[in-house]
Amino acid sequence: MKTPRDHGPRDPRRATRRGRGASSRTLERAARAPQAPVHVLFVATPRAFRESVAYFTRLLGLTIDTVASVAAALIVLTREIVDIVVVDDDLEVSSVLAGVQQRSGPRVLVIVLTVAVTEAEIEQWERAGVFACVPKPFDLRTYRLVLERAVAAVRTWRT
Numbered sequence: 001m002k003t004p005r006d007h008g009p010r011d012p013r014r015a016t017r018r019g020r021g022a023s024s025r026t027l028e029r030a031a032r033a034p035q036a037p038v039h040v041l042f043v044a045t046p047r048a049f050r051e052s053v054a055y056f057t058r059l060l061g062l063t064i065d066t067v068a069s070v071a072a073a074l075i076v077l078t079r080e081i082v083d084i085v086v087v088d089d090d091l092e093v094s095s096v097l098a099g100v101q102q103r104s105g106p107r108v109l110v111i112v113l114t115v116a117v118t119e120a121e122i123e124q125w126e127r128a129g130v131f132a133c134v135p136k137p138f139d140l141r142t143y144r145l146v147l148e149r150a151v152a153a154v155r156t157w158r159t
Contacts, residue, residue, distance in 0.1 A: 038151050040064040043073045044088040074099040083154045089114040109150045
């Protein structure tokens with residue numbers, strides 16, 4: 001009769017399979033391990049706009065801070081680890097880009113919400129180091145797709 005500690009004779013094939021399975025399970029667990037949350041900094045002047053985009057970004061499971069000025073954004077960039085900066089083109093995007101480029105540490109992706117959607121202007125932004133341009137007025141689906149692409153890039157760099 002089997003007791004709880006005695007599980008009977010072991011099948012050598014099963015033990016081998018179990019050994020290989022354990023290492024693959026360990027790898028799967030490591031891949032599923034919780035990663036540090038992606039931190040987004042949203043820079044825009046209108047308060048209602050900032051709050052609505054922040055609400056939607058939190059629904060996507062991201063951490064977000066919002067600021068109303070470039071000066072405040074530069075302070076946040078020096079004090080905190082930020083992965084993605086979303087900036088409205090009504091503000092000084094070049095100052096934000098300069099602050100991101102001067103910053104030491106992990107990479108920071110910049111997404112610009114812009115009214116200018118000509119090919120030449122988009123290429124100019126990309127040459128300046130912008131990850132993506134989202135044309136205004138934009139719908140949340142477009143914003144979500146660009147943000148998900150940026151989050152995937154951030155998580156790729158972290159691994």
